[in-house]
Each structure stands twice: as C-alpha cells, then as structure tokens.
Amino acid sequence: xxxxxxxxxTFGDDVSTDAILPSKWKTVSFEPxxxxxxxxxGIDEKFPEKxxxxxIIVGGLNFGCGSSREQAPIxxxxxxxxxxxxxxxxxxxxxxxxxxxxxPIEADFPDDFxxxxxxxxxxxxxxxxxxxxxxxxxxFKVIPSFLSTILNSGGLKSFILGGGKYEDLF
Amino acid sequence: xxxxxxxSSIINDRGLTFAEKILSLKSMSNSGPGRNAAAAGDFVxxxxxxxxxxxVQGPLVIKIFEELKGEKVFDRNKVLLNIDHDxxxxxxxxxxxxxxxxxxxxxxxxxxxxxxNCHQYILENFATPGMLIIGADSHTTTLGSLGxxxxxxxxxxxxxxxxxxxxxxxxxxxxxxxxxSPLGPGITAxxxxxxxxxxxxxxxxxxxxxxxxxxxxxxMTIDSRSTLTxxxxxxxxxxxxxxxxxxxRKFLRGRNREPGMEIRAGDESPVFRDIYIESxxxxxxxxxxxxPGNAKPVSEIGARIPINAVxxxxxxxxxxEDLRRVAAILxxxxxxxxxxxxxxxxxxxVYKQADRxxxxxxxxxxxATVTSPGCGACAGLSKGLIGKNxxxxxxxxxxxxxxLGSVDSKIYLSSPETAAASAITGFVSSxxxxxxx
Numbered sequence: 001x002x003x004x005x006x007x008x009x010t011f012g013d014d015v016s017t018d019a020i021l022p023s024k025w026k027t028v029s030f031e032p033x034x035x036x037x038x039x040x041x042g043i044d045e046k047f048p049e050k051x052x053x054x055x056i057i058v059g060g061l062n063f064g065c066g067s068s069r070e071q072a073p074i075x076x077x078x079x080x081x082x083x084x085x086x087x088x089x090x091x092x093x094x095x096x097x098x099x100x101x102x103x104p105i106e107a108d109f110p111d112d113f114x115x116x117x118x119x120x121x122x123x124x125x126x127x128x129x130x131x132x133x134x135x136x137x138x139x140f141k142v143i144p145s146f147l148s149t150i151l152n153s154g155g156l157k158s159f160i161l162g163g164g165k166y167e168d169l170f
Numbered sequence: 171x172x173x174x175x176x177x178s179s180i181i182n183d184r185g186l187t188f189a190e191k192i193l194s195l196k197s198m199s200n201s202g203p204g205r206n207a208a209a210a211g212d213f214v215x216x217x218x219x220x221x222x223x224x225x226v227q228g229p230l231v232i233k234i235f236e237e238l239k240g241e242k243v244f245d246r247n248k249v250l251l252n253i254d255h256d257x258x259x260x261x262x263x264x265x266x267x268x269x270x271x272x273x274x275x276x277x278x279x280x281x282x283x284x285x286x287n288c289h290q291y292i293l294e295n296f297a298t299p300g301m302l303i304i305g306a307d308s309h310t311t312t313l314g315s316l317g318x319x320x321x322x323x324x325x326x327x328x329x330x331x332x333x334x335x336x337x338x339x340x341x342x343x344x345x346x347x348x349x350x351s352p353l354g355p356g357i358t359a360x361x362x363x364x365x366x367x368x369x370x371x372x373x374x375x376x377x378x379x380x381x382x383x384x385x386x387x388x389x390m391t392i393d394s395r396s397t398l399t400x401x402x403x404x405x406x407x408x409x410x411x412x413x414x415x416x417x418x419r420k421f422l423r424g425r426n427r428e429p430g431m432e433i434r435a436g437d438e439s440p441v442f443r444d445i446y447i448e449s450x451x452x453x454x455x456x457x458x459x460x461x462p463g464n465a466k467p468v469s470e471i472g473a474r475i476p477i478n479a480v481x482x483x484x485x486x487x488x489x490x491e492d493l494r495r496v497a498a499i500l501x502x503x504x505x506x507x508x509x510x511x512x513x514x515x516x517x518x519x520v521y522k523q524a525d526r527x528x529x530x531x532x533x534x535x536x537x538a539t540v541t542s543p544g545c546g547a548c549a550g551l552s553k554g555l556i557g558k559n560x561x562x563x564x565x566x567x568x569x570x571x572x573x574l575g576s577v578d579s580k581i582y583l584s585s586p587e588t589a590a591a592s593a594i595t596g597f598v599s600s601x602x603x604x605x606x607x
Contacts, residue, residue: 014372014461016570023550023572027256027267030230042572062373062406066570068308070230070324091377091408092308092322099326144213146338156326160238166215166338170201 001103001124001152004083005132006054010114011043015059016066017093019043021075035071036078053080056122058114060086064093073100083122085114085129085140098147101155105129107140146170180207184436187344188411189379191433192319196302198336210343210442218331219301222250224288225257226549227306227325229267232274234329244335246280250296252288254544260552285543286517289313289485293396294519298422299414300431304331309485309567311403315395316421317414317432322403342379342408343442344435345370349386349449356601357452358495359394360487360565360585362386363401364455365447368465376406378442381435386449387412392421393491400486404462404568454600457583462568468588468600475582479562480511480593481554481574482586483546487565488516490523492586496565497529499590499601505537506596512539512554514546538593547574556581563598565589 019042021035029035040047040057057063057076063086064072073096076084084097085105097104105122107129114120119132129138142148146169153159180186180194186207194207197214208214223231228251235243243249251271259265268284275282283291288305289312297303299317303310306328313320323337331337347366353359380402387395395412402410412418413434422429456471458464482488482496493515505511513533515521521543524530533540539554547554548566555575556562562574562581565588569581582598591601 014463014570016568016573018550018570018572019577022577026226027229027263027551030233042577062376065372065406066308066568066573068306068322068324069226070326071226073324088373088376090373090406092324095327096324099324146213156330157234157237160330160333166334166336167199169215169338170199170213 001148003121003123003125004054005119005121006056006083007052008056008058008114008116008118008120009051010058010116011060013060014062014065015043017064017069017072018066020064020072021069026069026071030071030074032074032078034078035075039075039079048079051079055081056120057081057084058086059084061088063089065090068092070096070100073097073102077102098150099156101151103151104143105140107138109138113138181433183207184438186436187379187439187441188381188413188433188435189319189342189344189409192300192302193339193341208341210341212341214339214341215336216302216339218304218335218337220248220292220296220303221305221328221331222252222288222292223306223328224255225253225264225267225271226255227328229270230325231306231329231332232270234326235332238329238333240333243278243280243332246278249278249280249332250288250292251275251280251282252291253284254287255549256551257284257544258542264551286519287485287488287543287545290489290517290520293392294425294517298428298430299418300433304328304337308403309400311407311410312396312400312485314399314409314411315392317411317418317430319409319411321409340377342377344379344381344439345375345443345445346381346383346441347445347447348384349382349447350384351386351450352389353386353449353452356587357454358585358587359390359397361452361455362447362449363398364457364465364583365452366445367401367405367457367462368455369445370405372404372461372463373406375402378407380405380407380410382410382412388415388417391491392417393489396489397486400567454585454588456588456598457569459569459580459582460571462583468598471598475561475598476596477509477563477592477598478560479554479556480509480589481547481562482565482589483514483516484548484566485516485545486567487586488514488520488546490520492565493520493524493529494527496586496590497532499587499604500536500538500594501532503536503594505593509593509596510539511537511593512541512547514541514553515543518543550574563589563592
C-alpha cells in the first residue's frame, strides 16, 4: 500500500451506515459516482460538495455501525475517500471497506488530534499517521497481511478476478 | 448429522467456546499453529451451510456475482433470495430490483421468498443447530437463537460465498452474558438486551461472540431468545448464540426439522468478559434517541415525552409472542388520539397465526394500523416513516438518527409492552402507568 496524504473530515462516535448513506439513497444506484453524491448526508447535507478526491474520513468509536449495506463504503469511494481512520470500526463496515478498496485504520487518539481540513499523511509501511498541522505522529496497527493482499488488488472482486483464492491467503 | 471421532473430541472439549468449536468444525484451513482446534484470534477459511440476501443488498450481490463471472451458485439448496425490505414495492425502482432477484432465482433454480423478513423466515424453515450461516444483513446474528453460528456480511463477501461456498473469518473472543433467573412479570427479552446494551454500549462486543446463558435464558421461548441474539448485533457482536436445548429441540420437532448438531461452550472455556444481568430486579428499559447504547430504565427518563408514532415489528420484535403481548395490553383500550400506531408482523406465518388468534382484529379495534409483513419502516423505505421533529417509540433494533425517516426525528427504543403502553398514554410510558389507571 502506497503512503497517502490528504485532508481530513472529522466525525463523532457511532456514525451509522444510515448517516453515511441514508436509506432513501441505498437502492437508487450501485455506482460509486451516483452514491457518492449522497455520502455522509445523514450527518452533513453539504458533505458531497465539500469533499475532494483523496480526502480522509476520521471517525470516533464504532464508525460504520448498523446496517451491513455495502453501498455505504461505495458512497465514500465515490467521493474519493480511500482511507477511513477511527477509534474503532464496526465489524461489517470494516470488511466492506477492504472489499471495496478502502483502507480501514483503527487507532487510539485524543479528540483534538484531528481537526477538519488538517492535512495528514498515512505511512502504511511504518504504521504511523502524521498530522502536518501539528507535526504529531500517531501509531496504528496495520491490518493483517492477507487483508493487505486483498486491498492491494483493489478489493475483493479484483482479488478474485485476478485469480486470488482464500486458501492462498494464509 | 453424526459427528466423526475428531468432531466429538472438539464438541466435548471443556476448554473451547462455542465459536471456537463450531469454527474448528467448519474450517478447512486456519492461521493458528497447526492445532486441531481453532482458537480465538485465528483466521480460518470456513465452509458456509446457508446464505441469503434481501432486496437492498441482493441486487448488488447479484451484480458483483455476475461481474465475478459467476455461472452457478455453489449449492442452489443453500441459497435464499428474500424480498422483505420494500415489499410490496413502494417505488418503481424497488419493483425493478425485485424482478432482478426473481430472474436470478429463476436462472439459478434457487429459493426465493417474498413477504416475510429473511431472518424470521429462515428461523421458521431452515436453521438448525450447528449450521454456519452468513447473511447479507447485519441482523443475521438473530439465527444464533437456534444454536447456529450466524454472522452478517456485505455484498462482496456474500457474492464470493455464492461463488465458492466459503469465506474467511477471524475466530472471535467470547462475551458470556448470564441471565441466571427468570424475568419478572411484564419484563421481556428486549429489556434484558437493553440492559446489556447499557453495560456494553454499542461497540463493547465489536468483533466478539456473545453467548447468552443461564436459567433465565433457558426459560425463554425461541421468540424471546431471537430478540437477544438479534440485539447482540447492536452491541457490535459478530455472532450471538443460545445453545440448543430442549426448547430448541421441541421447536424443531414441531416443524419436522432435524435436531442438528448441538454445540455448547466448554465449562472451562476462557471468555473475554462475563456480564451478569440481575434479571429478578430488572425494570422496563428504553434507549434514548440517537443510539441503542443510550439505555436506561423508563422510570428514569424524568420528563414526560409526548410522542407522534409507535412502531412494533422488525426482526427484533415482530414475532408472534411480541404481537400477543401488544394485543393483550391494547385489548379494550384505545390508541391515544393523535398518535399513529403501526404494527408489522415480521413474517407471513406470524401474520396468519396472529389473525387466527384474533390479534389482528384486537389491534385494529384499538386504532392501530397493521401493515403487510416484513421489515416495516425499519428499512427506511416505506410503511410508516416518521418526519422532521416527530418522536417515535420503536419496538425494533436500533434508533440511530434517520433510522425511520427524518434525521431530525427522535426514536425511543423499547419493548413491545412499553411501546403499547406509550401508544395508550401518548407519552413514553411503561406498562405500570397504564395498569394503574
């Protein structure tokens, strides 16, 4: 996984998939570009206008809880999100992120570590996030290598289409 | 299913949890240090005994399956397409998505069901103890009430299961929730689960397996147990189980189903955490708006909260036992003027039996509306959504902002009893406030 740099958008605890992609949009389309127009609108109506390609989502505890709808991470992907950082990430959302090609990062950080629009760098090789505004670093636990293999393929579909098999992962 | 010798040694192992036992039996390879049994923390590749999709995730699963160049599903007898989230369709789009599911089921010659909630339909017809079930819905955990290992996943994971019949799993650590004595009058499994949510919060069981144990659980019906295993998901759990016992066997016998493979945790198995619910002194509980973790006794809300709507149903509280309790409270009473009460039986079977027992007419006489069966407004698409600034009492699974419609509404999560009592008074109320009038 290549290191990335992007602007972050911060959210609180228990951001559910109903907030990430409200129910009324969950079946209108399955295309990232369409779903991306409604990303995070359950919590911030203006988010799709504000976000730019390569930005990073920062959540609190239990990010992505609730419904298993994969349309939620697809919506984030559709507005250019490639990395989600949170204090904890709900289990199904975590898997869905990997499967659609978003890197999920869990880390312990104080509430004021990230602020909206901070430029941050994620060093996957070192397992460290650096906030360019404050200069502070934050260690995180890198995901198991077999999940990196799926992510580096571009997600589960690309992994399988590329001939990947679960049996080869570990 | 007869266990072979190795299987028996795993099933009888005193040091393994339920999740460790069943995932050991279902795994074809694991990341652990070459032991016979998989331990918490290991990653395993497991065979899947049953998988299903509904009309929100299903069309996406089908799309991914086709993009994966899938031709035939791994086993047509182990796959169910289930239309429940927006049935009958409330929009042309839903009608079109339903047709994609029908076409897929027809071309694959696999099962399709229209009307009943997926989890309830599988409880009624397919799940047996010892199965590993993966559904494309978060509340798949519900099926653990019949002694299965059941977990929810997203569309890509389930599409790959349709292709291969396999998936990867991390063997979860276990949280054991003890309910050691039967519940008091008017207290239900929903109150037990809300109390557990108060203790654990919404992520206290993230990635974990929850085992519900004790005399209080053993005394519960399959309906009540299903409310516990359903709500474990709201605590973050990967799966949740009530071990198969006499109640389970009787339920299955009554439906001409096999007893399956009974697996229970070893009595010396280590757990991540034990939680003890003081079931004798438990009182009616409610989760305040915003999160199922905001649970507290109804009596501690303080102010009187006027309400606009009451909803009872879903995979959490739309079973026969729930409807019976609601009808018993509403019989001879009337829903408060200005409050709309919407009841959604969660399956066709539940609806038919409720009709035979006179429950449907009791509800209608009291002024409630009964919708067609399925997921109801919880799917956020139809059947009783709530608008801006409205307040609802909801006997369902979760109350995150926007769950039932407007993000500017407020949802109080409660038992069916508390919901029915609130419908009568027009305020968030426990049953005591109705009985004392």
